[in-house]
Amino acid sequence: MKKNLILLKVYLLAGAFTFSGGMAMLPVIERELCEKRSLIDKESLYEYAALSQTFPGVIALTNACFVGKKINGAGGMFFAGAGAILPAYILMSIATLLYQLLPQQGPMLSALVAVRATSAAFLFAVAYTIAKYNLKAKVNIIIALICFIFTLLNLIGAPVLILLSALAGVLIYTGKDKK
Amino acid sequence: MILQIFSTFLKIGFLGFGGGYAMLSLIFEEASKFGMTVSQFADLNALDVLIPGPIAINSATYVGQIYGGFWGALASTFAVSMPSLIFVLAFMQYEGRINNNGYLKAALTSVKAASVGLIFAVALSIMLSTTFDMANLFDWQNHRFDFLSLAILIAAFVLHMRCNINPIALTLLAGIIGWLCYFI
Structure with a gap:
């Protein structure tokens, strides 16, 4: 039981203070669970972090579930997972409620338009960063371009494009395997 | 409605490979079926920056809250979390x-x-919507260019990528600039 409470506390803490994405949680988790309490070793933590990225879903949550399950079985998984989700869920619920109260006119609208411009900028930045590290092979550049154009022209939905890309990856791999 | 929100986010979760940002395009598309506008989606991105936690959870909560209130947010957050558990x-x-x-x-x-x-x-959709006030790419005749938002977009991109300035600070700063510009 004590382990469950530690997991809940550590993940609540990590979830409440890490911004823009779940992987930023890792250093906090490492410090609390590996160094301070030695509940799991660093290798396992980072192995699970890498593994989590191969599954669909919320990566930070998958990672929390792995770590929780490893440390204290199904109970640990539940508490670590709850800790990883709750701060985001509660804070975002409140933020959305407040957002809905904002008047969409006058100076507030002007402020929102400026904020929306930064949101486009950050998405461009994210796409650029992912591209820089992942678009090395020619075929991947083609996949990215196809997805970009088809989405922009509204020809094929994102779910279908994702599944087709995965299929293309498997087919290419199979082709290489035979050679 | 709640059931629809739940099934939508279950689908997003199971198709959401590669983390929160990869999931955003799915959320963008699926939420527009509920009637979400590009502006609302851009605001969601800004809130993702300002509120801590995994982006997918933040986004699910936001969409659920807007279209289904408390129970909607609970349903969407729970649904998007399911794949991890399974x-x-x-x-x-x-x-x-x-x-x-x-x-x-x-x-x-x-x-x-x-x-x-x-x-x-x-x-690009968000950029078209904010800086050109266009609903989509084929809406060019109706465009209305907004210089301020293009300037902020470029400034935010450069300051974030080149000077490594914190997105939270940039978002808040942009809001203040936008607010002040209304009075000029």
Whole structure:
């Protein structure tokens, strides 16, 4: 039981203070669970972090579930997972409620338009960063371009494009395997 | 409605390879079926920056809250969390067989490439909406150019990428600038 409470506390803490994405949680988790309490070793933590990225879903949550399950079985998984989700869920619920109260006119609208411009900028930045590290092979550049154009022209939905890309990856791999 | 929100986010969760940002394009598309506008989606991105936690959870909560209130937010957050629980439990059963699977890695590499294209498209949609006031690419006749928002977009991109300035600070700063510009 004590382990469950530690997991809940550590993940609540990590979830409440890490911004823009779940992987930023890792250093906090490492410090609390590996160094301070030695509940799991660093290798396992980072192995699970890498593994989590191969599954669909919320990566930070998958990672929390792995770590929780490893440390204290199904109970640990539940508490670590709850800790990883709750701060985001509660804070975002409140933020959305407040957002809905904002008047969409006058100076507030002007402020929102400026904020929306930064949101486009950050998405461009994210796409650029992912591209820089992942678009090395020619075929991947083609996949990215196809997805970009088809989405922009509204020809094929994102779910279908994702599944087709995965299929293309498997087919290419199979082709290489035979050679 | 709640059931629809739940099934939508279950779908997003199971198709959401590659983390929160890759999921955003799915959320963008699916939420527009509920009636979400590009502006609302851009505001969601800004809130993702300002509110701590995994982006997918933040986004699910936001969409659920807007279209289904408290229960909507609970349903969407729970639904988007389901894949993690299922895959972790399944993996612990079959450990080793999934690990180091070449097919899985190949599929993931392609999906990552796809996500680059998808995110670029979403970013461009928001840019068209905010700086040109266009609903989509085919709406060019009705465009209305907004210099301030283009300037902020470029400034935010450069300051973030080149000078490594915190997105939270940039978002708040942009809001203040936008607010002040109304009075000029």
